[in-house]
Amino acid sequence: MHDTEGIIRENLRLCRDFYRCKIELARPIDEVIPGQFIMLKVPSAEIFFRRPFSIYDYGKRTVTILYKTVGKGTRALASAPRKERVMVLGPLGHGFEVHRGYTPVLVAGGIGIAGIHLLWKQLEKKACLFYGCSTEKEVPLLGEVIHQEPRICTLDGSAGFCGNVIQLLESSLSLVGEKPYVYACGPQPMFANLKGVLAEKRIPCQVLVEERMACGLGLCFGCVKKTLDDREPYKRACVEGPVFDLWQISL
Amino acid sequence: MHDTEGIIRENLRLCRDFYRCKIELARPIDEVIPGQFIMLKVPSAEIFFRRPFSIYDYGKRTVTILYKTVGKGTRALASAPRKERVMVLGPLGHGFEVHRGYTPVLVAGGIGIAGIHLLWKQLEKKACLFYGCSTEKEVPLLGEVIHQEPRICTLDGSAGFCGNVIQLLESSLSLVGEKPYVYACGPQPMFANLKGVLAEKRIPCQVLVEERMACGLGLCFGCVKKTLDDREPYKRACVEGPVFDLWQISL
Amino acid sequence: MANLSIDLFKKTLRNPVMNGSGTMGYGREIESLWSIDTLGAYVTKGLSLKPHHGNPPPRVWEEGQGMLNSIGLQNVGLERFFAEYFPLFKKRNTPIVINFFGFTDEEYIECAASIRPDPFIIALEINLSCPNVTKGGICMGKEAQSVFSIIERVKRRTPIPLIAKLTPEVADIVQIAQAAVSAGADGITLINTMPGVSIDLAAKRVAFRGGLSGPPLKPIALKAVADVSRAVHVPVIGAGGITDHEDVIQFLMAGAQAVQVGTATFIDPFAIPKMLAGVARYMDEHGLARLESLVGAAHA
Amino acid sequence: MANLSIDLFKKTLRNPVMNGSGTMGYGREIESLWSIDTLGAYVTKGLSLKPHHGNPPPRVWEEGQGMLNSIGLQNVGLERFFAEYFPLFKKRNTPIVINFFGFTDEEYIECAASIRPDPFIIALEINLSCPNVTKGGICMGKEAQSVFSIIERVKRRTPIPLIAKLTPEVADIVQIAQAAVSAGADGITLINTMPGVSIDLAAKRVAFRGGLSGPPLKPIALKAVADVSRAVHVPVIGAGGITDHEDVIQFLMAGAQAVQVGTATFIDPFAIPKMLAGVARYMDEHGLARLESLVGAAHA
Numbered sequence A, B: 001m002h003d004t005e006g007i008i009r010e011n012l013r014l015c016r017d018f019y020r021c022k023i024e025l026a027r028p029i030d031e032v033i034p035g036q037f038i039m040l041k042v043p044s045a046e047i048f049f050r051r052p053f054s055i056y057d058y059g060k061r062t063v064t065i066l067y068k069t070v071g072k073g074t075r076a077l078a079s080a081p082r083k084e085r086v087m088v089l090g091p092l093g094h095g096f097e098v099h100r101g102y103t104p105v106l107v108a109g110g111i112g113i114a115g116i117h118l119l120w121k122q123l124e125k126k127a128c129l130f131y132g133c134s135t136e137k138e139v140p141l142l143g144e145v146i147h148q149e150p151r152i153c154t155l156d157g158s159a160g161f162c163g164n165v166i167q168l169l170e171s172s173l174s175l176v177g178e179k180p181y182v183y184a185c186g187p188q189p190m191f192a193n194l195k196g197v198l199a200e201k202r203i204p205c206q207v208l209v210e211e212r213m214a215c216g217l218g219l220c221f222g223c224v225k226k227t228l229d230d231r232e233p234y235k236r237a238c239v240e241g242p243v244f245d246l247w248q249i250s251l
Numbered sequence C, D: 001m002a003n004l005s006i007d008l009f010k011k012t013l014r015n016p017v018m019n020g021s022g023t024m025g026y027g028r029e030i031e032s033l034w035s036i037d038t039l040g041a042y043v044t045k046g047l048s049l050k051p052h053h054g055n056p057p058p059r060v061w062e063e064g065q066g067m068l069n070s071i072g073l074q075n076v077g078l079e080r081f082f083a084e085y086f087p088l089f090k091k092r093n094t095p096i097v098i099n100f101f102g103f104t105d106e107e108y109i110e111c112a113a114s115i116r117p118d119p120f121i122i123a124l125e126i127n128l129s130c131p132n133v134t135k136g137g138i139c140m141g142k143e144a145q146s147v148f149s150i151i152e153r154v155k156r157r158t159p160i161p162l163i164a165k166l167t168p169e170v171a172d173i174v175q176i177a178q179a180a181v182s183a184g185a186d187g188i189t190l191i192n193t194m195p196g197v198s199i200d201l202a203a204k205r206v207a208f209r210g211g212l213s214g215p216p217l218k219p220i221a222l223k224a225v226a227d228v229s230r231a232v233h234v235p236v237i238g239a240g241g242i243t244d245h246e247d248v249i250q251f252l253m254a255g256a257q258a259v260q261v262g263t264a265t266f267i268d269p270f271a272i273p274k275m276l277a278g279v280a281r282y283m284d285e286h287g288l289a290r291l292e293s294l295v296g297a298a299h300a
Ligand SMILES: Cc1cc2nc3c(=O)[nH]c(=O)nc-3n(C[C@H](O)[C@H](O)[C@H](O)COP(=O)(O)OP(=O)(O)OC[C@H]3O[C@@H](n4cnc5c(N)ncnc54)[C@H](O)[C@@H]3O)c2cc1C
Pocket: A037, A051, A052, A053, A054, A055, A065, A066, A067, A068, A069, A070, A071, A072, A073, A074, A075, A111, A114, A115, A209, A210, A211, A212, A213, A237, A242
């Protein structure tokens, strides 16, 4: 893991407030485990902290992120021109652990696709992806479909199943195959619903959570997620996470 | 007087650590009295205060300054590219008052020429300029000679008289003409020497002084110069100055 | 356009934005750019019974994204102020707050007592951050006890509403504010500058000692406003690093009835007019009839 | 390359740069980027007798050019620290400072007493900024009296050099430091975070309450170091907004024997190695044999 200088090669608005940013790195990035993230120094004097972003995709000397503008840091990033220099720290954190002998079921809500995409790409055929967003405009966030057709839903029904991704999952969980293992990323409320759906059969599940971060390196203990470990309930999203076992965190 | 947006049209290194910066203004600048200055917002997030600079020259929609890099603000300015946007507040302060019936004698030491140049330009034939710098490399700071040949000296003798500008003045003060009136700008020590030379005949003299400034508008009382007025000794260089009567300030 | 007016000490101010004491000269200087009646109220430079010369230069110093100052309370004294500068505010129909100080309890008291009530004077603001020569130069505002006694004695000598302006260099600013209020203070201004030092690397010396102001103060000031406005029943006036209209609104939400802006004006002389326009825009966008509805909103 | 070593508590440290307590995890985390023996000494996260869970998230907040934190002193407790984390420092031959705290005088004392002397432990650093539950939650470090008594009682129970780490939220930090020293403190660390608040405009609520750190603290910290180092005869360790080698040298000139770096590492994880290289460069350029010659240079 390094802190490497990078140059923005692409910073494209895909739809609404969603952007894809491709960064060329001064030196090769270490192998990435899906679910890992980078701490990006946004090129603006106004932005003090680095910001964490999941590694959407990567190559030997490039890393790509998919992001949504929600505040001043992401807005500043969105306005960064090509050729702008940035610092990229990563890959960071504990990513997804894929367990053999299960059918991988990927669940992404909205920008959550950013944290799932690389896993989807690596799992190839075996994986079946459930993707939910608010409207068809956001479907392109999936990027080019890699293999098995994803199951899509939109809140407004403008594309695919009408409803949220957990409803979609529930409706077809029985059909996905033997021994499903769920890997999910999305907004907090989604995890609660997910828990409800998987509870009965206690289907195994890993989730990628987001917490505010300062260092991304495990130094500050600022990014904790509460778990059921009562000896040490608060675990660092940047070290023990951002991927946690759904059944071990308290929502 | 306004606070006007400007665009750097030229930011040229003239010699060593001396630069000339020409700024195009979004709206016309008010008439300038020689000795007045601007407060310039240096285009760098690191520089908090504006910086004061004498108006070296100006046109309807341009203002030119001559500056020396002495610290982070002037260095940041020196590295500002053409087309960079800046804010220009001015013209500010109390400039030189030219008195009829005297022979104007202008004295500039080093970067002090920046505060004298406009007066020299406006006085035309009548004025005789004494300019002192450290070496011939700095002679170009004079810009194109406007009319009467200036008297030049260098500390290393590489051009003109060898010595400082006050020695030069002393050596030829008797020759400059009837009833000399001195207008001077330069480093602190120069003023003390100047006082010595002019004391005997108590030759009238106005000097442009430099003090650290925050607002440049008379708001903070941060830029004061000590005067002989014991009722209110500290006068603001940005309002009552930067030009003061040499015989009224305490050096 | 939105109505920005607020009520303070039974008077109605055009808007909640004042200048910070000592950051807008004697009022006339800024008029080369905008009229002083742009302000909700003008706060005077710190005034004293007799004139003060203040400190030798340098008096101001850039420090990161803020500044240090040690003006040393230069002022022309009350008498000259009223003779030469006060008329402007009457002419502009602009209410003023008279910030004053002394180097002994007696100087404070005489100073306050000598100010005649006037419809344009909405309050006196007592600067408790300056050295008390009789107490070995440690400043008034640091002990609840001395704050209580000075405020109580000043109140006895003036009918004009009294605002206590507090220094942040204290162990518990709420306790100090409570002492001021129980002694009769009608309002609290938070905060004055925080003492700081800057080192000159090249010269290997202390480059400057003075009061820190500007953006670095903001979180400290917001905490003081949030905590004190919860604890006392008198109006709180917020100050410290306010730079734009969002800062103004944040201070109101934290519990300030009004705000004071100092350093920001040095960087952008139009900072105050701009923030007023910004606050008006905010009110329109959020369909706010009165600013009061924002005051303390963050407490809930 | 220049010799950056300094002497502290009769031990020689490789260099004067430590991490600030609580800003470098348990020591091992940073080793994915650089070895912990890069530091002059490692300062532990605040440790207590029993483990502490700390506060719910969010615990960190961006505030202008600085940050607010309210970690809530999460730590694994002394026992687990020594069992699981301490061995690394022996292996790396890196001296450590044990930062500790308690919520009552007794907790402080027991905690200190239970730490066995070890050649790698150069000092204990007592964090006087945390709420004392027996005193209604107001923090230890605010009154000279309570500082004196806690330090005196702790000193009686440990032979290890004791550093008092002070909060800037006091009326007179010199007075507090003097109380600590007269009670037997062997060193003073200045300063801990300054309490601050941030308001969420959109949500109309207090977004965050916590300790301010980073560049906004620097002038306040430099003042504390300059004033305290003049007033006491024990080593002062400077902390607050140190970001580059020039800051390090400024703190030394102000009177610090050593410095601690916290927030800067979050922004640039190589901030510390870079500043060490910068200090070495400075020494070479200025032909300095020992850093000691800079300590307090700005006092003259
Ligand atoms: C491990 C991890 C991976 C992430 N991956 C992505 C990604 O691939 N794409 C993407 O768009 N976003 C991702 N995020 C969230 C992203 O970091 C935040 O949206 C971003 O930091 C917001 O910064 P801002 O300045 O724009 O917002 P701010 O102005 O800081 O805050 C605006 C809003 O964003 C929320 N927010 C701020 N920081 C975070 C944070 N660290 N986590 C969650 N919410 C936050 C705040 O609560 C607030 O509501 C990830 C977060 C983590 C922890």
